[in-house]
Amino acid sequence: MSTPVAPAPSLDAYIVRTPEVLGGKPRIAGTRVAVTHVKTARLALGMSFEEIAESFNLPLAAVYAAMAYYYTHKAEIDQQDAEDARYIEAFKRHNPSPLEAKLAQLKQADVGRGALSPG
Numbered sequence: 001m002s003t004p005v006a007p008a009p010s011l012d013a014y015i016v017r018t019p020e021v022l023g024g025k026p027r028i029a030g031t032r033v034a035v036t037h038v039k040t041a042r043l044a045l046g047m048s049f050e051e052i053a054e055s056f057n058l059p060l061a062a063v064y065a066a067m068a069y070y071y072t073h074k075a076e077i078d079q080q081d082a083e084d085a086r087y088i089e090a091f092k093r094h095n096p097s098p099l100e101a102k103l104a105q106l107k108q109a110d111v112g113r114g115a116l117s118p119g
Contacts, residue, residue, distance in 0.1 A: 014065035025080070026069060028062045036081055038066035
């Protein structure tokens with residue numbers, strides 16, 4: 001007689017959405033690690049599943065679940081990421097960094113004194 005094998009947890013065991021955490025973005029249960037964070041680490045940074053798990057202190061299964069969730073909801077997540085990027089760019093345009101403004105001011109002062117050549 002064989003020993004019964006417990007069924008593997010579904011994506012619902014690993015991925016949750018709650019409005020009060022990360023604005024309702026899908027994330028790994030019990031963490032603030034969004035599916036998009038795992039997606040970016042894997043696809044944009046080329047990290048292995050093991051590296052991601054270690055970097056975010058996650059079980060390896062949660063990383064695989066996050067990527068499975070991403071591919072199941074790819075259009076929705078990619079659209080949200082694009083909207084977030086547009087929002088960030090608009091925010092930067094309307095709220096310049098005080099540090100960047102000060103550095104530009106110092107650079108102009110140096111150019112004016114002949115310390116730096118423009119360009």
